[in-house]
Amino acid sequence: MTKKLVIIGAGMASGRALEHLLKEDPDWDVTLFNAEPRGNYDRIMLSPVLAGDKSYEDIVIHDSAWYEENGVTCRFGEKVETIDRAAKTVTAANGDVLEYDKLLIGTGSKPFIIPLPGHDLDGVIAYRDLEDTELMMSMTDQNKVVVIGGGLLGLEAAAGMAARGVDVTVVHIMGHLMERQLDEAAGYLLRKALIDKGITVMCSANSKEIVGEDGKVKALMLDDGTELPCDLLVMAVGIRPNVALAEASGIAVGRGIHVDDQMITSDENILAVGECVEHNGAVFGLVAPLYDQAKVVAKTLLGEEATFVQKDLSTKLKVTGCDLFSAGDFAEGEGREDIVFRDPARGVYRRLVLEDNVIVGTVMYGDTADSNWFFGMIKDKTDISDMRETVIFGPAYQGGAPQDPLAAVAALPDDAEICGCNGISKGDIVAAINEGATDLGAIRAETKASGSCGTCTGLVEQVLATTLGDAFVMPTAQPMCGCTDMTHEDVRRMIKSQELKSMAAVMQECGWKTSCGCHVCRPALNYYLLADWPVEYQDDPQSRFINERKHANIQKDGTFSVVPRMWGGITNANELRAIADAADKFDVPTVKVTGGQRIDLLGVKGEDLPAIWKDLNAAGMVSGHAYSKGLRTVKTCVGTDHCRFGTQDSTGLGIKLEKALWGSWTPHKVKLGVSGCPRNCAEATCKDIGIVCVDSGFEIGVGGAAGMDVKEVQAFAKVETEQEVMDVCIAFTQLYREHAKYLDRMYKFIDKFGLEWCQERVIDDLENRKALVDRFELSQSIYRKDPWAEHVEDKAETYQPVANLTLEAAE
Amino acid sequence: MSEWIDIAALEDIPQRGARVVKTAEGCVAVFRTASDEVYALDNSCPHKQGPLAEGIVHGASVTCPLHNWVFDLATGEAQGADEGTVATYPARVEAGRVLLDAERLRGRVAA
Numbered sequence: 060m061t062k063k064l065v066i067i068g069a070g071m072a073s074g075r076a077l078e079h080l081l082k083e084d085p086d087w088d089v090t091l092f093n094a095e096p097r098g099n100y101d102r103i104m105l106s107p108v109l110a111g112d113k114s115y116e117d118i119v120i121h122d123s124a125w126y127e128e129n130g131v132t133c134r135f136g137e138k139v140e141t142i143d144r145a146a147k148t149v150t151a152a153n154g155d156v157l158e159y160d161k162l163l164i165g166t167g168s169k170p171f172i173i174p175l176p177g178h179d180l181d182g183v184i185a186y187r188d189l190e191d192t193e194l195m196m197s198m199t200d201q202n203k204v205v206v207i208g209g210g211l212l213g214l215e216a217a218a219g220m221a222a223r224g225v226d227v228t229v230v231h232i233m234g235h236l237m238e239r240q241l242d243e244a245a246g247y248l249l250r251k252a253l254i255d256k257g258i259t260v261m262c263s264a265n266s267k268e269i270v271g272e273d274g275k276v277k278a279l280m281l282d283d284g285t286e287l288p289c290d291l292l293v294m295a296v297g298i299r300p301n302v303a304l305a306e307a308s309g310i311a312v313g314r315g316i317h318v319d320d321q322m323i324t325s326d327e328n329i330l331a332v333g334e335c336v337e338h339n340g341a342v343f344g345l346v347a348p349l350y351d352q353a354k355v356v357a358k359t360l361l362g363e364e365a366t367f368v369q370k371d372l373s374t375k376l377k378v379t380g381c382d383l384f385s386a387g388d389f390a391e392g393e394g395r396e397d398i399v400f401r402d403p404a405r406g407v408y409r410r411l412v413l414e415d416n417v418i419v420g421t422v423m424y425g426d427t428a429d430s431n432w433f434f435g436m437i438k439d440k441t442d443i444s445d446m447r448e449t450v451i452f453g454p455a456y457q458g459g460a461p462q463d464p465l466a467a468v469a470a471l472p473d474d475a476e477i478c479g480c481n482g483i484s485k486g487d488i489v490a491a492i493n494e495g496a497t498d499l500g501a502i503r504a505e506t507k508a509s510g511s512c513g514t515c516t517g518l519v520e521q522v523l524a525t526t527l528g529d530a531f532v533m534p535t536a537q538p539m540c541g542c543t544d545m546t547h548e549d550v551r552r553m554i555k556s557q558e559l560k561s562m563a564a565v566m567q568e569c570g571w572k573t574s575c576g577c578h579v580c581r582p583a584l585n586y587y588l589l590a591d592w593p594v595e596y597q598d599d600p601q602s603r604f605i606n607e608r609k610h611a612n613i614q615k616d617g618t619f620s621v622v623p624r625m626w627g628g629i630t631n632a633n634e635l636r637a638i639a640d641a642a643d644k645f646d647v648p649t650v651k652v653t654g655g656q657r658i659d660l661l662g663v664k665g666e667d668l669p670a671i672w673k674d675l676n677a678a679g680m681v682s683g684h685a686y687s688k689g690l691r692t693v694k695t696c697v698g699t700d701h702c703r704f705g706t707q708d709s710t711g712l713g714i715k716l717e718k719a720l721w722g723s724w725t726p727h728k729v730k731l732g733v734s735g736c737p738r739n740c741a742e743a744t745c746k747d748i749g750i751v752c753v754d755s756g757f758e759i760g761v762g763g764a765a766g767m768d769v770k771e772v773q774a775f776a777k778v779e780t781e782q783e784v785m786d787v788c789i790a791f792t793q794l795y796r797e798h799a800k801y802l803d804r805m806y807k808f809i810d811k812f813g814l815e816w817c818q819e820r821v822i823d824d825l826e827n828r829k830a831l832v833d834r835f836e837l838s839q840s841i842y843r844k845d846p847w848a849e850h851v852e853d854k855a856e857t858y859q860p861v862a863n864l865t866l867e868a869a870e
Numbered sequence: 871m872s873e874w875i876d877i878a879a880l881e882d883i884p885q886r887g888a889r890v891v892k893t894a895e896g897c898v899a900v901f902r903t904a905s906d907e908v909y910a911l912d913n914s915c916p917h918k919q920g921p922l923a924e925g926i927v928h929g930a931s932v933t934c935p936l937h938n939w940v941f942d943l944a945t946g947e948a949q950g951a952d953e954g955t956v957a958t959y960p961a962r963v964e965a966g967r968v969l970l971d972a973e974r975l976r977g978r979v980a981a
């Protein structure tokens with residue numbers, strides 16, 4: 060007896076179900092509705108169509124001949140409007156009412172459209188079907204397109220259009236691309252590859268509004284005010300199961316249409332398959348599980364036993380034209396270990412996540428030739444204990460001796476280029492060695508090899524090692540920390556020469572051995588990046604020590620101390636009153652005059668910080684940065700204002716200097732002193748920069764300190780005007796910011812680089828002095844602001860406990 | 871059967887950061903790693919009671935802000951040469967919400 064089957068949606072899932080069904084039992088009277096004006100095609104292959112590698116005809120799964128042979132009545136371009144479950148009928152858009160014995164719903168997903176102002180303008184599309192693809196294909200090299208969403212779909216759309224010469228910008232809300240499938244390191248490499256394809260990539264970017272003209276899209280506005288002009292805007296931010304029709308019919312619907320293990324909905328005559336369903340709390344977005352469902356739904360229709368089982372979470376992904384792979388679960392977790400391998404020169408990143416000696420996840424970029432081998436081990440839960448040391452190198456290294464990098468270098472011919480920046484060959488280096496250069500420093504001095512960008516440092520060392528044999532001792536230069544073999548100096552050189560502008564970039568290009576660094580390297584990297592790329596780099600509070608993250612000094616009992624700035628040590632009755640009021644209001648146990656000419660409120664509770672700052676701000680006071688690797692205090696004496704010996708306005712100059720330098724981040728803390736005469740009451744001669752005023756002008760000394768080492772300043776310059784003092788102090792501070800190792804006070808920096816080296820750049824070369832001042836000012840345009848005010852505005856809430864269970868627990 | 875209490879949205883805790891939850895027996899630090907795993911530990915370092923929630927989070931570890939001891943967030947054990955253990959509490963994320971095991975939290979002092 061022929062049974063009537065109505066199918067809603069001719070997608071990939073229902074199409075596969077139909078194949079299984081009709082192969083077993085052709086005796087069904089099937090009517091197939093599809094809202095799209097066509098039958099089943101391979102949606103996955105829309106990207107090659109977009110890129111021009113395939114045509115629509117190439118990706119059709121069922122053509123009209125197939126439907127005809129199988130006796131399927133096609134109603135393409137027609138939507139089903141309603142389902143009447145009691146009457147067992149569906150109503151088509153044109154009003155036709157059709158009876159069914161069994162109804163199969165396969166309505167797929169709907170792209171999610173962010174309800175930004177302007178989302179309904181012409182030219183705002185999603186990426187789901189052939190119509191969307193054709194619109195994107197109509198773009199040429201005369202057009203600009205913005206894609207919102209840096210996930211798989213958005214990037215495929217962007218890559219496809221970029222291949223057609225379209226000017227594409229990807230706007231992504233998260234910090235790195237494809238954050239759900241990739242870790243930060245792989246996300247960084249992917250971004251680099253897309254930029255190489257000419258795509259503009261903006262991460263951590265928040266869309267605010269779509270701007271239109273005459274009903275058509277014109278630009279996307281970001282919440283920081285950036286306007287991105289575009290002729291087409293593609294939103295690829297996610298999908299939602301398409302359940303509206305099912306929901307209206309009254310069957311059970313959650314995120315998707317509820318189905319049981321047999322793919323039957325809450326109505327025994329209605330089945331569902333594909334992205335529109337929800338099974339055991341899960342919804343689906345990839346075809347592999349949908350094809351399993353299709354098999355089951357066909358069997359159920361045939362009256363046979365079958366059960367849909369969700370398989371492992373492992374997924375396997377590829378983005379067109381980018382060599383990347385991710386599978387399994389690569390989150391950090393209990394009892395999990397990481398094995399990380401990076402080859403910066405080849406742009407390769409590999410990470411394996413192990414649990415009990417079994418690989419549970421992997422992310423790879425740049426060389427994915429072995430991905431299937433790893434994927435197989437994830438699926439089979441292979442125990443890798445006995446190949447642990449070498450597993451990361453792939454199957455080629457198993458069972459044999461791992462290749463010795465030194466042997467590879469020894470085998471290089473003499474004319475092989477080692478240092479690309481300076482055109483130095485292996486032969487040049489060997490010649491220098493034979494003439495007596497036996498360490499890296501000497502090679503650099505002799506040949507310049509590895510002295511520019513530094514990427515070849517490792518290679519040069521290997522040439523040294525192979526040439527000198529046992530006579531060569533690998534340099535014992537301290538690496539930054541256990542995460543890398545590179546020294547601070549090497550890393551800093553790389554940041555500048557390779558224009559590395561994010562932490563992920565540094566970790567990749569410098570071959571970090573951990574996935575996200577540690578408490579030693581992260582604060583240093585954060586400093587180097589913000590000092591070298593003040594505009595491009597976004598400061599990372601999570602990589603800062605608590606004092607700098609919360610803008611207060613942590614105390615031994617976990618409370619904090621709060622020190623407002625007192626410019627040049629000058630205060631007034633209003634400020635003192637506000638400090639006294641704050642001390643009362645917040646029960647401050649200790650109020651102390653510091654050694655830096657200001658007042659410290661000690662023992663403030665973490666939760667109270669925003670409130671106490673708010674009060675101090677209201678009285679005109681800002682953070683004194685008593686906690687920062689940055690400008691601390693500028694101590695002054697009373698100078699000409701009151702003192703009978705004063706030669707210049709030391710107090711005024713101190714205030715000017717403090718106002719110019721405050722807020723800047725430096726490798727270590729920076730303290731200044733300005734004394735009005737050589738009696739030196741402001742102790743200027745033991746400060747990082749100390750100015751002693753004399754009748755004929757100002758003596759500037761640098762490199763003083765009075766901490767663990769007591770250092771007297773070295774005479775740096777003698778100048779005549781206040782303006783010169785300002786310029787020299789600012790330029791020298793910037794020189795220190797650009798070159799010093801993190802946590803080197805100024806005196807250590809001068810010891811390493813030489814006082815003369817500093818003088819040449821700051822005192823003698825006026826043009827360079829000006830350039831240094833300009834760069835300092837550029838950085839200050841971002842960092843010279845009161846952190847307290849900002850935190851009171853936007854972050855006050857984060858200082859409170861995230862939840863309070865004291866009542867709950869007391870019950 | 872454990873009883874889970876909803877503490878906060880995952881977004882309320884910064885990545886590679888922590889927030890504290892107040893309980894009658896002191897604060898519990900709830901950490902979120904770069905890959906969105908969450909862990910709950912006593913907010914008190916076994917060395918000299920440093921507030922671990924204020925430390926730098928790296929991988930699945932945290933460094934105490936007072937004297938730089940490093941703890942494994944999963945086991946609560948001090949790493950390297952240091953010795954000591956911080957109590958841990960079951961924590962998980964469901965539908966973007968952070969959940970803690972209520973029973974274990976209540977049993978803190980007894981346990």
Ligand code: SRM
Nearest residue numbers: 612614620652653654655656657685764765766767768804
């Ligand atoms: C509050 C204050 C002591 C006081 O009560 O007077 C102070 C307190 C601290 N000093 Fe200091 N120093 C203070 C003036 C000084 C001075 C005197 C000065 O600035 O004229 C010095 C010697 C001058 C110098 O820096 O060369 C000084 C040399 C140090 C050092 C040694 C630095 C060095 O390079 O050797 C440290 C350790 C460090 O920074 O690594 C340090 C570190 C510290 C820290 C931040 C320790 C810490 O990391 O927790 C202390 C914070 C205490 C707290 O709980 O708040 N403090 N410290 C002074 C704050 C000045 C201000 O208004 O900002």
Ligand SMILES: Cc1cc2nc3c(=O)[nH]c(=O)nc-3n(C[C@H](O)[C@H](O)[C@H](O)COP(=O)(O)OP(=O)(O)OC[C@H]3O[C@@H](n4cnc5c(N)ncnc54)[C@H](O)[C@@H]3O)c2cc1C
Nearest residue numbers: 068070071072093094095102138139166167333334345346
């Ligand atoms: C560009 C792109 C690339 C992709 N790449 C991959 C990949 O690499 N790997 C992978 O596994 N997956 C990929 N996917 C996802 C994959 O295509 C989907 O998982 C799959 O197509 C879903 O199949 P489905 O049958 O559930 O829904 P669909 O294929 O979406 O079919 C549903 C159909 O139902 C129709 N319909 C909806 N409502 C009605 C109604 N009321 N009346 C009549 N008809 C209706 C719709 O018009 C649609 O044609 C990709 C998707 C896209 C868009």
Ligand code: SF4
Nearest residue numbers: 614615653654766767
């Ligand atoms: S000298 Fe400075 S660092 Fe030492 S105890 Fe006193 S305030 Fe603390």
Ligand code: FES
Nearest residue numbers: 915918920934937
């Ligand atoms: S209190 Fe934590 S390391 Fe000392």
